[in-house]
Amino acid sequence: MTDDRERFERLYRENFRAVLRFAALRIDPERAKDVVAETFLVAWRRLDDVPAEPRAWLLGVARKVIAGQFRSQTRRDALVLRLEAERGESGDFAATVADRDEVLAAFAALRERDRDVLRLVAWDGLDAAEAAAVLGVTRLSFAVRLHRARRRLERALEPEPAAPQKTRRHIDAHS
Amino acid sequence: MRTRKSLQVLAVAGQALLADAESLVDPAEEERILARIVATDRSAVRRRRPLALGLVAAVAIGVVAAAVVTHGHAVRPSTPRQSHVALTGARIQLAGYHFRTPAGFKANSDTSCGGTGTPLAVGGFVAAASADGGCVAAYLVSASETESMATADGQSVDVCSFQGYYESQASGDSSLYVVLPAASQTALSPYNLVLFARNLTEDQLMAVAESGLSAVNYGAMPKNGTVCS
Numbered sequence: 001m002t003d004d005r006e007r008f009e010r011l012y013r014e015n016f017r018a019v020l021r022f023a024a025l026r027i028d029p030e031r032a033k034d035v036v037a038e039t040f041l042v043a044w045r046r047l048d049d050v051p052a053e054p055r056a057w058l059l060g061v062a063r064k065v066i067a068g069q070f071r072s073q074t075r076r077d078a079l080v081l082r083l084e085a086e087r088g089e090s091g092d093f094a095a096t097v098a099d100r101d102e103v104l105a106a107f108a109a110l111r112e113r114d115r116d117v118l119r120l121v122a123w124d125g126l127d128a129a130e131a132a133a134v135l136g137v138t139r140l141s142f143a144v145r146l147h148r149a150r151r152r153l154e155r156a157l158e159p160e161p162a163a164p165q166k167t168r169r170h171i172d173a174h175s
Numbered sequence: 176m177r178t179r180k181s182l183q184v185l186a187v188a189g190q191a192l193l194a195d196a197e198s199l200v201d202p203a204e205e206e207r208i209l210a211r212i213v214a215t216d217r218s219a220v221r222r223r224r225p226l227a228l229g230l231v232a233a234v235a236i237g238v239v240a241a242a243v244v245t246h247g248h249a250v251r252p253s254t255p256r257q258s259h260v261a262l263t264g265a266r267i268q269l270a271g272y273h274f275r276t277p278a279g280f281k282a283n284s285d286t287s288c289g290g291t292g293t294p295l296a297v298g299g300f301v302a303a304a305s306a307d308g309g310c311v312a313a314y315l316v317s318a319s320e321t322e323s324m325a326t327a328d329g330q331s332v333d334v335c336s337f338q339g340y341y342e343s344q345a346s347g348d349s350s351l352y353v354v355l356p357a358a359s360q361t362a363l364s365p366y367n368l369v370l371f372a373r374n375l376t377e378d379q380l381m382a383v384a385e386s387g388l389s390a391v392n393y394g395a396m397p398k399n400g401t402v403c404s
Contacts (some may be wrong), residue, residue, distance in 0.1 A: 005213055012209050017197060022195030025189070033200060044212050063203050100188040107185060122185040125195060154181050 008044055015058050016040070022059050022124055026066055038065045056133035059124065062136060106156035114149035121146060260382035267302035269313045274387035277379055279306040288312040288371050309374035311383055316369045334381060335388045337376070341381070347374045351384055 006112050039062040043050055043166035051057050107115060120131040132142035186394075200208075262282030266273050286303045288310035303312040328341025334353045343349040353368040368387075372380045 008213065009209065016200075016205055020200055021193055022197040024199055025192060027198050029195075032196070033204075033208075036200070037212065041212050041215065042209070044215065100184075103181075103184050103188040107188070118182070118185060118187075122182050123189045150181055153185065157181065160205075 035065050056130040059134045117145045117149045269302045274388035280304040286312045296337040311372045314369045334384050
């Protein structure tokens, strides 16, 4: 039992922040704390099942806890509101910040399914194998989802095509 | 920026959000959470394996109970499965659910049926019945608790139109986990129905579960969560 406790405490300290970030980027802060506590409670109770590289396993549990506790609409709204607040706070900064706002706006406009995939890679820092494990899908399936999500993000970032402008010659020809 | 580097740009754009997340919990609170977790009893849970299906739907007991009180018990026609299983024993009640039990079963307070341990029933919602050599116990259990109970050795089943997970052991013990429908969009506490049984066939245990689920009128239930029909 002592060994179990030592192992769990090490697991907890090494992964607490990663699980906290994972939760906080998906739901509101207060609920994120509950999700983290519940995730590690599951890990404590199922310590024998926790793999040697536990991060993806833990994030997979956290994802299920989030899915189980909070309706998807609530979760989506919370995230979008946070992203909008984030953009609002930085609205008057320099061009790099404007880029960031633009990216966050494009990201917030994506479907939750796409955001989920992009977050795992861009914000949770997982590689494809880990992210696939978190989602419970094959690596190939994850790669396809990521590719499509990136394409949609890139399309959302593309500027609106400018309206055709009448040239001087064009205007003259009709005057 | 718009094509090859979209992920990198997204990563950079999210740095402020990540920083916010980091500051949510200070080291002292982190330690308090750890202390609370390790103070919980690990021995009370059964075998620990990943649950094969995502037992993730949410239901609020209070809302379910309120729905029952408000709408009464709209008993639906029994399913074909039920027609093959005689459930003439005692009825046991769990929150808003009324489960029928096999012939000869009488309600009792021994809820240790069919398991090496008993799950932590939310709000004390647990009910049981037994007969000579057989028993069944029903619990409302939080989804996270269910995750630590079920093994990976069972199979997905349909219980009415709800997603379920059935597992049996050579000893004659069996378990059925049912993802309950969300009774409210604002429900925050997830619960699952868990039935433990001894010396009941799969059909019998399924029929017991369906008898309870068919007797509840979910006024706010999602369209895909219809009761037995």
